[in-house]
Amino acid sequence: MRLKKALRKDLFVTAFLICPMGLYAAFVLWPYLETFGYSFTDWSGVAPPSRFVGLENYVALFQDDVFLAALWHNAQLLVVLPVVTIMLALFFAFMLNAGGRRGAAGVRGVAGSAFYRTVFFLPQVLSVAILIIMFQATYRSDSAGLLNGITAALGLTDPDDPLPWLASPDAVLWCILAILVWQGVGFYLVLFSAAMQSIPKEIFEAAMLDGASRSQVFFRITLPLLWDSVQTAWVYLAIAAMDGFALVASLTPGSSYGGGPDHRSEVLATYLIRNFLTFGKAGFACAMGVVIFAITLLLSLAVLRLTKRDSVEY
Incomplete structure (x- = not known):
């Protein structure tokens, strides 16, 4: 039965x-x-593949200067984006949940924390199209651009000689990074806040009664108890750092799908799409897709392995 x-x-x-x-x-x-x-063929993307080329696409890939430059740009994003986003999100989450003065009700966040949480989360609900329109106006290279207007008003730049933010080879990638950080901080702030609110307030109060400073409470209590959430955030941000297609393709200069000036903002995703749709090198683009998949998978496994810690119970 x-x-x-x-x-x-x-x-x-x-x-x-x-x-x-x-x-x-x-x-x-x-x-x-x-x-x-x-990826092992000479496929054009239209007709069926007519010739097996073996590893030829992969060999050509790592001899391509533009691909290597795009790989380096993604590597820079991969290092900076998770670190900056997680640090800012952790700081703001701590301030909103345990950064206020300790009163009769115990440990609490700064005044107006509910309002700040909503403001920080707002960029997360905006679509990519809205972000693109907003930052096209922000990064305009003439005096009507928001950043150029602010810097001119503060006397940092000459109004008659505005800065070419997205047209500057040295600044364009960092402009894209700033957008990614601005968009992502709010989501991870809410993620860390939810995890932080599950920690009993008595733990913070006991530490402060024992004379612990705010920084000691954060690094010795809050961060270890939030480590699982930090690990998850790191994986998702690493995946986001390997993308960036929509912002680069829409905001940066270039003949097709951005990447300019002079490929200084090129990322793997934009170069892949350009080879597939513009150049008709679909087999080459498929090899690039396989490499991106392998890098993302290995990075995720490495992050999970390197950030693995024993769970802290309370």
Whole structure:
């Protein structure tokens, strides 16, 4: 009787999973496998592949100066974006939850913390199209641009000689990074705040009664208890750092899909799309996609491994 019930349960679960697993295999796994196969051909993206070229696309990939430059730019984003975003989000989350004065009600956040939390989260609900329009006006290279207007009003720049933010080879990548940080801080602030609110306030109060400073409370209590959330945030930000396509393609100069000036803001995603749609080098682009997939997978595994710690219970 128990065996029949177990079989019925297994059949029910299997029947329930067949449809979603079939859709996942058809629309996710199979395209990955096709991309891997096409990367060994001379596929143009239109007609079926006519010639097997083996590792030729991969060899050409690592001899391509633009690809290597794009890889370096993604590496810079990969280092800076998670560090800056997580540090800012942790700082603001701590201030909003435990940074205020300790009163009769115990440890609390700064005054108006609910309002600040909403303000910080606002960029997260904006679509990419709205972000692009906003920062096109912010980074305008004439005196009507928001940043040029502010710097001119403060006397930092000459109104007749505005800064070419997105047209500057030295500044363009950092302008894109600033947008990514500005957009992401609010989401991770809410993530860390939710995790912080699950920590009993008595732990903070006991530490402060023992004479611990705010910085000691943060580094010795708050951060270790939030480490699982920090680890998750690091993985997602690493994935975001390997993308950046929409902002680079829409905001930066270039003949197609941005990346300028002189490929100084090129990222892997924009170079992939340009090879696939503009140059007709679909096999080469598929090889690039496989490399991006491998890098992202390895980075995620490395982050999970390097940031692994024993769980702290309270």
